[in-house]
Structure formats: structure tokens, C-alpha cells
Amino acid sequence: MKRILLALVLLVATATLAAGGIVWWWLQRPLPLAAPSVELSIEPGTAPRAVAQAWVQAGVQTSPEFLYQWFRWSGQARQIRAGSYEIERGATPRQLLDKMVRGDEVLESVRFIEGWTFRQLRAELARATALKPATATLSDEALMAALGAPGVAPEGRFFPDTYAYSRGVSDLTVLKRAHAAMQRRLAQTWAERPADTPLRSMDDLLVLASIVEKETGQAADRPKVAAVFLNRLRVGMPLQTDPTVIYGLGERFDGNLRKRDLQTDTPFNTYTRAGLPPTPIAMPGLESLRASVKPAPTKALYFVSRGDGSSVFSDNLADHNRAVNQYQRAPRSSGTP
Template sequence: MKRIVLRLVGVLLVFALAAAGGFAWWAHQPVGLSASPVEVIIKPSSGVASVGRQIQRGGVAMDPRLFQLLARITGHGADLKAGGYQFETGITPLDIIEKMVKGEVTHYVVTVIEGWEFRKMRAVVDANPALKHDTAGMSDADLMKAIGAAEPSPEGLFFPDTYLFARGSSDLELYRHAYRAMQKRLNEAWNARALDLPYKTPYEALVMASIVEKETGQAVERPMIAAVFINRLRKNMMLQTDPTVIYGVGESFDGNLRKKDLLTDTPYNTYTRTGLPPTPIALPGIASLAAATTPAPSDALYFVARGDGSSHFSNSLPEHNRAVDKYQRGK
């Protein structure tokens, strides 16, 4: 028995050494590229597993799991820097890791997330050390004027995306690019809009898209969420949506929406005022723009969270009250 165990250990050791040798060989071999050079964008705050997937999606023929293992074995799993990288023919997995540890980027990146308020976007841009901060000391209105925007309020008017820039670029150029991207996306959605929507302008559709962005628990429900609010607008009903109230409370909001907040009138309190709020309440993404301009065909006027991230939609108040009892009060 002892001899059999020793043989088994020996066989396993041989396999382990062979696997280690094969892995080391792979780490030094050139990877396939979809083009040369290929530009790969790594988003900020990406974990090593996500980095591997972004590299593969960018056109590098490399198994993300092997890349993750190599990064961890070399002790650089947490050292890979975000940015835009150029990889050319002949580069190896180890070369890629070395390049990313050193941060040898061709472009830097700022990622703007769907649902952020503009103040969050501005804080992230202000904190980026690779940008030239020409907007320092500017009010939001001054910033809008500086990029050539007609609107005085910046909320909702910058498209959430990942933006590349060279070191030393002006933050004004980044804002200008994001503003133009939103104008383009909004105009595309407006031109493809459904008939008989209760909006007079694309800006009103943008306001609705921002509400949909903040109200949606599951992405698939965006068109239904939009339908509810559009139906309420058509009937001159109050929208009664908490995110607008929270936006009206402003930076003093502590995460707990109170009854007094719902009763305190502000331009954004859709429990005290009919119609849309005066501006968007967040930066909506393309899916919310599409939902606001092409809502689901539905007569629903109410929805309530089921507690699992999804919503129950109702056409009448009695039906809605029953759903509230079931999903919110446990009756």
C-alpha cells in the first residue's frame, strides 16, 4: 500500500510540474491579436477578473482565467492600472501585466455611471490627477456656458460612458464630449419616439428618462416603469415618485425618506406637484432614454416593489392596494 501511495504521489507531482511548466511556457508566448496594434480600455476600479475579460473583449486572444491566475501568481492582482493600452504583435501575457503594472497607458479614462447625479460626475472629474482642471472655481452654470451648452442646469445632460483622454487634457473638453454624446443619444431616441407622447420637447423626455433610471430595479422593467409615469402624465395625475423627492431634499438627504419630506413642497416633489420636475434628477443611460420615448404598451398606473428587485404593475388603485398589502405589508 505504501508503495502504491508513493507512486501516486510521484505521478501527481509529475503532472503538477508539467502543468506548471506549461503555464510558464504560455506566459512567455505571444498572444493573438485581432489587429496590431489593438487598443484595450480598462475601466477604473476593475478587479483582476474583470480586467482579464476586458482585455479579451478588446481583441486579445487570451483566456481571462489564465490571465487572472498569472496576475495573482506574480503578486500583481491588485496593481493593474486603468486606462487605454496599445498592444502590438509579439506581446506576451507577462508583458501585458508588466505594462499594466507600470501604467503605460496611451490614454487615461474617466467612467461616468448611469444614475449618477451631476455632482457625483463632477467630483470624479475633479479628482482625476491626469486632467487639467480648467473648471476649478466655476459654478455649474459657468461650466455649461464654457462648453457652449444652452441649458443653465447640467443635470442629466452628460452621457454616462467611459471617456478616454490624453494626460493634461482639459476637463472642459471631457465635459464637452459627454454633453455632445448625450445630445446625440437624446436626439436619436426622440426621432424614434412613439406617437402621442405627453412631451413637448426632447428635454422633457430626458427628464422622464432620468426618473426611469432611478426607479428601475430590473433593467427589463424600464419600458413598463416609463409607461406608468407616461400614463399618469396623460391623466394629469401626480407622478408620486420618491427619487424626485430625494433629489429635491438635496445633499442633506441621509438615506431615510420621511413623511415630512413627502409633504414638504419643492419643485421636485411629485407628491405635491403635477407634471414633470423642472430638470432631470440623474444621468440616464441609453436604455432609459429608449424606455422614455418608446414605453411598453400598457394601461398601468401603479407599481410596487415585490421585494426581489422586480415590480408588480396595476391598472387600478384597488388592485394596487392589494399588491401593497401583499408585497409590502405581508397581508
């Protein structure tokens, strides 16, 4: 009887060791894949068993039960993070789980450029790969309401930067980040304003910074460009800046700004209307925001382009006219008249 019990014990031990060896062998072996690489997006709250099944459905050619039991046996099943993942041929079950536990995601990115309009931003979102187009059918008004800013014009309200995102994420998620980033940058910059600024609110700052962004040809000139517009606001002079007129023309602008355009009144025509336009005209970058609260110490009221991106700044109209004659062949300058 003792011999029989001993034999049974040895048989169970041998079977256990064999099973353990098989498991160890399986964990070290590359997972067979249906393609050179397999991608999977895991939504928040997905159960470990469903994760295992999803990998198999995506192209990992193994038993979903094996994967699930490995997740459980490792003690890390509940540590699997939502996100977008990719494995390539040669990846083992152990490496697959490690990737999900670390949150080692495959990230895409989209870049919003300083000076872009909201229409350009939306076009870039539409081109972005692997973004879920949740806002594609929304009007500008509905989109801003979805961001928690109903009734706010979207122009200039998003911070130009590069935003990384997981595959399958909603484009609204990216917009929320860009909107929050602009709100944060705007508040930080507004807090640094001098006591004598003619700007009355953060919205004024955003509008002016958008004009500075569009009017600056070289970064070094940005504080002087801001100073010209701030000086004009102080003395009640019209801003007379072409980019606002062009923005007001919208799709009617054909690349050629005519005299009649400057004389046609719109809310954005700073030749016919005093003060700042009603909304920003583009997305300003951080340097344009900063220049608008920390302008150069100059009394200049005019500037004109030299044609190489830089500008000549003048305190009075006589000097400005001489600069126009020197640097501009056209009857009217491309900078602020």
C-alpha cells in the same frame, strides 16, 4: 597628385561610412532612461526641436541634438502628433519616433455611471488621474457657459459612458464630449417618439428618462416603469415618485424619506406638484431614453417593488394596494404609490 586626390576621396568615403555606421548603431541601441519609463505630453504645434529637448528633460539620457537630427533625417519630423506618450527601457530612437508618428498614446479613462447626479460626476472628474482640472474652480453655471450652453441646468446633460483621454488633457474637453454625446443620443431618441406621446420636447424626454433611470430596479422592467409615468401624464395624475422628492431635498436628505418630506412642497416634489419636475434628476442611460419613447404596451398606473429589484405593476388602485400588502411590510411602498 592623382594619388593624393584618390587618398582624399577614400578618406572622405571612409569617414562617411564610419559616421553612417555610428548613426545606424545609435538608432538600433536602446535609449538610456533616468527611470524604468519616461512619459511626455506633447502639445499641439510643438516644434520637432522642442519635442527632442522635452524628451531629454523628461528623462531620456541622450543628446537633444541627436534626437532632433534623427527626426529631421527620417523625413517624419512634421508627422509627429500631439498627445501623451510613454517609453520604457529598451526603446530605441527609431521606436520613439515611430510611436509619435503613429500617435500611439498612453490613454487614461473616466467612467460616468447611469443614475449619477452632476455633483457625483464632478467628484469623479476631480478624482480622475492625469486630467487638467480646468473646471475645478468654476460654478455649475460658469461651467455650462464654457460648454456653450449658458443658462442650462447641468443635471442630466452628460451621457453616462467611459471616456478615454490623453494625459494632461483638460477636464473640460471630456465634459464637452459627454455633453455632445448626450445631445446626440437625445436627438436620435426623440426622433423615434410616437405621435401620441405626452412628452412635449426633448427636455421632457430627458427629465422622464432620468426618473425612469432612478426608479428601475431591473432592466427588464424599464419599459413598464416608463409606461406607468407616461400613462399618468396622459390622465393628469401626479407622478408621485420618491426619487424626485429626494433630489429636491438635496443635502438635507439623510437616507430616510419621511411623510413630512412628501408633504413639503418643492419644485421637485411630484406628490405636491403635477407634471414633470423642472430638470432631470440624474444622468439617464440610453435604455432609459429609449424606454421613455418606446414604453411597454400596458395601462398600468402603479407599481411596487417586490424587494428583489423587480416590480409588480397594476392597472388600478385596488390591485396595487393588494400588491403593497403582499410585498411591502412598511406602511408605504418604495415604488410609485
